[in-house]
Amino acid sequence: MPEAKPETPAVGPKRFEPRIVAFFCNWCTYLAADLAGTSRMKYAPNMRVIRTMCSGRVDPQFVLDAFAHGADGVLIGGCHPGDCHYQEGNYKALRRVHLLKRLLREMGIEEERFRLEWISAAEADRLKTAVNDMVEKVRALGPLRLETTAEFFPEEVKVA
Amino acid sequence: MTDKPKVAFYWCASCGGCEEAVVDLAEGVLNVVAAVDIAFWPVALDFKRRDVEAMADGALLASFVNGAIRTTEQEEMAHLLRHKSQVLVAFGSCAQLGGIPGLANLSSRDEIFQTVYKEAPSTVNPEGALPKSLHRDNGDCVSLPGFYETVRALNQVVDVDYYIPGCPPTPKIIQQAVEALLSGKAPEKGSVLAPDRALCDECPRKDTRPEKLTLTAFKRPQEILIDAEKCLLAQGVVCLGPATRGGCEALCTRGNMPCTGCFGPTSRVRDFGAKALSATASIIDSNDEKQIDQILDTLPDPVGLFYRYSLPASLLRRKKLPEQPATKGCAPKAG
Numbered sequence: 001m002p003e004a005k006p007e008t009p010a011v012g013p014k015r016f017e018p019r020i021v022a023f024f025c026n027w028c029t030y031l032a033a034d035l036a037g038t039s040r041m042k043y044a045p046n047m048r049v050i051r052t053m054c055s056g057r058v059d060p061q062f063v064l065d066a067f068a069h070g071a072d073g074v075l076i077g078g079c080h081p082g083d084c085h086y087q088e089g090n091y092k093a094l095r096r097v098h099l100l101k102r103l104l105r106e107m108g109i110e111e112e113r114f115r116l117e118w119i120s121a122a123e124a125d126r127l128k129t130a131v132n133d134m135v136e137k138v139r140a141l142g143p144l145r146l147e148t149t150a151e152f153f154p155e156e157v158k159v160a
Numbered sequence: 161m162t163d164k165p166k167v168a169f170y171w172c173a174s175c176g177g178c179e180e181a182v183v184d185l186a187e188g189v190l191n192v193v194a195a196v197d198i199a200f201w202p203v204a205l206d207f208k209r210r211d212v213e214a215m216a217d218g219a220l221l222a223s224f225v226n227g228a229i230r231t232t233e234q235e236e237m238a239h240l241l242r243h244k245s246q247v248l249v250a251f252g253s254c255a256q257l258g259g260i261p262g263l264a265n266l267s268s269r270d271e272i273f274q275t276v277y278k279e280a281p282s283t284v285n286p287e288g289a290l291p292k293s294l295h296r297d298n299g300d301c302v303s304l305p306g307f308y309e310t311v312r313a314l315n316q317v318v319d320v321d322y323y324i325p326g327c328p329p330t331p332k333i334i335q336q337a338v339e340a341l342l343s344g345k346a347p348e349k350g351s352v353l354a355p356d357r358a359l360c361d362e363c364p365r366k367d368t369r370p371e372k373l374t375l376t377a378f379k380r381p382q383e384i385l386i387d388a389e390k391c392l393l394a395q396g397v398v399c400l401g402p403a404t405r406g407g408c409e410a411l412c413t414r415g416n417m418p419c420t421g422c423f424g425p426t427s428r429v430r431d432f433g434a435k436a437l438s439a440t441a442s443i444i445d446s447n448d449e450k451q452i453d454q455i456l457d458t459l460p461d462p463v464g465l466f467y468r469y470s471l472p473a474s475l476l477r478r479k480k481l482p483e484q485p486a487t488k489g490c491a492p493k494a495g
Contacts, residue, residue, distance in 0.1 A: 059434065059435075059438060060431075060434035060435070060437050060438050061430055061431045061434040061435065061438075063434075064431055064474070064475040064476055065430075065431075065475050067475075067476065068475040068476055068477075081447065091447045092441075092442055094447070094449070094452065095441040095442065095444045095446075096437070096438055096441040096442070098449070098452050098453060098456055099437055099440065099456055099459070099462060100434075100437060100441075102456060102459075102462050103433070103437060103462040103463055103466070106266070106461070106462060106463040106479070107266075107463060107476055107478075107480060108479045108480035108482075109476075109480060144480070146476065146480065
């Protein structure tokens with residue numbers, strides 16, 4: 001089916017900056033991000049953080065909604081296993097993330113775009129490394145462009 | 161013709177089961193016919209598209225449209241019926257959420273054409289001809305409806321007033337919906353005309369559901385001998401009852417089969433599959449990554465399981481296409 005080729009994105013000095021939506025738990029990872037800030041650590045500015053009370057609060061709908069609205073990657077940060085403020089929330093997140101990863105694979109979304117990290121309130125370094133690493137991996141994959149898919153949702157058959 | 165209110169039934173990308181469901185009203189259909197004139201129903205009555213086109217706008221009290229939108233013709237008919245109807249009802253899972261035909265959103269149009277018209281073992285097509293929307297032969301011109309890349313639910317094409325869920329909707333649900341519409345006591349626009357509670361609520365196995373439900377393996381119905389009274393989830397069978405809207409009176413679980421989610425989500429859920437996934441993942445009885453993965457291996461096809469009836473209406477709507485269309489040159493059709 002002859003279809004218009006996508007225009008090559010403007011190359012040159014402007015490189016692709018991925019948009020990463022991050023859901024951080026109130027008790028550990030969000031505090032790690034806070035610590036990174038007060039310690040004046042530098043890391044990739046591509047992340048938009050949303051604070052949730054627990055990684056277990058992150059409904060799979062939040063993740064899909066982020067992707068559908070233009071996120072190139074989604075990062076969930078929670079307390080280390082055994083450290084959950086609500087005892088089991090991070091385990092619930094773990095189970096959901098594993099199943100959601102399988103679903104995303106089937107939907108053609110690369111594995112590197114969705115990640116779960118255990119980062120305690122003291123591990124600002126770990127946060128920095130995780131974010132930098134994720135940004136680089138997603139940058140290498142390129143934009144996800146699901147919002148363009150939505151725009152071109154009813155793409156009609158070309159009249160032959 | 162009398163001055164009874166006029167209604168229309170139409171089908172788009174569907175299997176015919178919804179039409180069957182209307183017939184399944186049995187003698188109840190007489191009440192419907194007594195109250196309304198059926199002005200258009202291609203599967204049963206000999207009215208044509210031009211008859212609908214000749215009507216004044218809003219001449220139909222209601223149109224019941226089943227099936228998802230896959231072709232240009234279906235989209236045209238959806239627009240036509242929208243103009244001619246005061247109330248447009250999405251009838252059944254396909255119109256409401258995209259339904260089973262919506263699972264085609266896991267493939268591109270090219271892949272579908274390739275499989276259906278070239279590679280399928282039963283296909284004989286030595287010239288490798290593929291459907292075209294326009295074909296010229298010796299000055300004659302033949303046209304076919306265009307085939308969209310993506311399957312859509314009805315409300316992704318036109319404004320929809322009400323939804324009747326189910327694959328297919330049950331006679332009781334249909335009758336209650338029609339009565340509500342005719343009585344003028346119709347609920348708020350956009351409502352799903354079925355109870356807004358989870359299926360578990362009306363399941364006869366409800367009392368056998370353990371308070372803390374945990375599983376170390378998921379089983380498919382054909383793999384075990386299912387106990388006729390015990391909660392299916394407690395037996396290890398993936399049942400989507402906790403995430404699915406009730407109103408079907410638990411037909412499947414009464415018949416010893418798990419709920420597959422055809423009534424869609426309740427009003428508080430945006431994406432049925434994500435919520436069903438969430439509910440299913442929560443009952444996995446392990447905190448160990450490897451073991452969780454082993455347990456998940458018993459769910460071979462998460463999209464087919466959780467989005468069986470709702471992929472086009474989901475947040476992601478379709479599998480990501482390998483190549484995105486360009487921003488210029490192929491603007492989406494209006495509407």
